[in-house]
Amino acid sequence: MALIVQKYGGTSVGNPERIKNVARRVAKFHAQGHQVVVVVSAMSGETNRLIALAKEISAEPDPRELDQVCATGEQVTIGLLSMALKEIGLPARSYTGGQVKVLTDSVFTKARILSIDDANLRLDLDAGMVVVVAGFQGVDADGNITTLGRGGSDTSAVALAAALKADECQIYTDVDGVYTADPRIVPEARKLDAITFEEMLEMASLGSKVLQIRSVEFAGKYKVKLRVLSSFEDEGEGTLITAEEESNMEQPIISGIAHNRDEAKLTMLGVPDEPGIAYRILSAIAEANIDVDIIVQNVGHDGSTDLSFTVNRGDFAKAQGILEKVKTELGARQVAGDNRICKVSAVGVGMRSHPGVASKMFKALADEGINIQMISTSEIKISVIIEEKYLELAARVLHNTFGLDQAV
Numbered sequence: 114m115a116l117i118v119q120k121y122g123g124t125s126v127g128n129p130e131r132i133k134n135v136a137r138r139v140a141k142f143h144a145q146g147h148q149v150v151v152v153v154s155a156m157s158g159e160t161n162r163l164i165a166l167a168k169e170i171s172a173e174p175d176p177r178e179l180d181q182v183c184a185t186g187e188q189v190t191i192g193l194l195s196m197a198l199k200e201i202g203l204p205a206r207s208y209t210g211g212q213v214k215v216l217t218d219s220v221f222t223k224a225r226i227l228s229i230d231d232a233n234l235r236l237d238l239d240a241g242m243v244v245v246v247a248g249f250q251g252v253d254a255d256g257n258i259t260t261l262g263r264g265g266s267d268t269s270a271v272a273l274a275a276a277l278k279a280d281e282c283q284i285y286t287d288v289d290g291v292y293t294a295d296p297r298i299v300p301e302a303r304k305l306d307a308i309t310f311e312e313m314l315e316m317a318s319l320g321s322k323v324l325q326i327r328s329v330e331f332a333g334k335y336k337v338k339l340r341v342l343s344s345f346e347d348e349g350e351g352t353l354i355t356a357e358e359e360s361n362m363e364q365p366i367i368s369g370i371a372h373n374r375d376e377a378k379l380t381m382l383g384v385p386d387e388p389g390i391a392y393r394i395l396s397a398i399a400e401a402n403i404d405v406d407i408i409v410q411n412v413g414h415d416g417s418t419d420l421s422f423t424v425n426r427g428d429f430a431k432a433q434g435i436l437e438k439v440k441t442e443l444g445a446r447q448v449a450g451d452n453r454i455c456k457v458s459a460v461g462v463g464m465r466s467h468p469g470v471a472s473k474m475f476k477a478l479a480d481e482g483i484n485i486q487m488i489s490t491s492e493i494k495i496s497v498i499i500e501e502k503y504l505e506l507a508a509r510v511l512h513n514t515f516g517l518d519q520a521v
């Protein structure tokens with residue numbers, strides 16, 4: 114007998130028929146003798162609908178009240194799923210985040226989980242019940258309802274699995290696992306049987322949308338065995354996400370190719386090459402709450418230098434405006450920008466023990482005539498910024514170059 118936490122995303126509970134299907138799947142595990150905790154999202158489109166509704170009332174909704182509104186989406190699903198379970202003869206009980214007591218901080222709309230009280234859930238489980246918990250929400254020390262940020266039910270599920278020391282946390286979604294690349298861009302992409310937390314984290318940060326980044330961080334920290342599976346297929350093992358030391362397979366050098374279109378590049382040309390310049394430029398950007406990703410400073414000559422960095426495309430215009438102001442203050446020559454760029458990355462823990470990955474990657478891009486504008490590396494990933502029009506080509510070429518097209 115195992116304790117399993119299963120999380121079903123919005124599309125998996127998108128209508129009553131699908132909710133009944135989820136109930137049948139849960140019943141299957143229950144019948145095998147497992148204890149099952151189910152975490153659900155709002156029905157697909159519901160959170161967007163609620164946010165849009167709030168924005169019709171207020172251009173910038175009060176965060177506490179917005180959480181009050183958004184948390185209702187998940188509350189509907191837990192009630193409906195519990196009813197569906199009872200309809201097929203399974204004892205079930207639903208809980209909002211506050212009823213479990215998923216305690217969070219008070220940062221409305223992006224709260225962090227501080228602790229989870231598992232006492233009631235354990236009592237129900239020991240009594241043979243299925244427990245259904247609303248994802249994405251919690252309660253702060255003052256009893257205010259909070260939400261965990263978009264996609265937050267993944268994190269709810271992992272946090273519950275950690276608190277209950279579950280044997281496995283299964284994330285059911287509309288894809289059947291984690292792929293070597295986005296199959297819409299790289300048709301040869303294959304489903305991975307397993308991937309490490311670290312790799313998954315890089316993939317998620319670099320643009321893969323399968324799991325919320327924070328849920329992967331959480332799973333890695335608390336060593337929660339995570340599995341991504343399709344809720345629309347009955348067979349299949351999905352993709353297992355585990356700690357590197359636990360995956361006893363031979364590690365491929367590269368596990369996946371990630372991409373992100375949501376990129377823009379800004380350059381400040383001809384800034385005086387003196388201490389404090391990078392600070393002056395980037396602190397102005399940070400003050401505006403704009404995330405900076407890759408930063409490159411040229412080697413200075415004639416007393417001046419250039420500084421380039423990337424931001425999310427949605428922040429491009431704002432960042433440009435800020436740089437124009439800073440330019441005047443610093444006496445820099447020019448601000449240049451480009452929002453037709455993208456980032457393509459190769460990720461793999463095997464990179465640590467295999468030199469030459471970067472040169473292989475750069476050669477493959479050069480052979481296709483793709484110019485690399487910026488490079489950024491970590492121990493287990495290499496990212497390049499290139500022109501957006503080359504995104505598909507670059508992803509396919511790299512997928513092939515690192516042998517990901519072939520089954521292992």
Ligand code: ASP
Pocket residue numbers: 122123154155160161186248249262263264265266267
């Ligand atoms: N319903 C929330 C959202 O759409 C949380 C989730 O689905 O994970 O972001």
Ligand code: MG
Pocket residue numbers: 122123154264
């Ligand atoms: Mg989701």
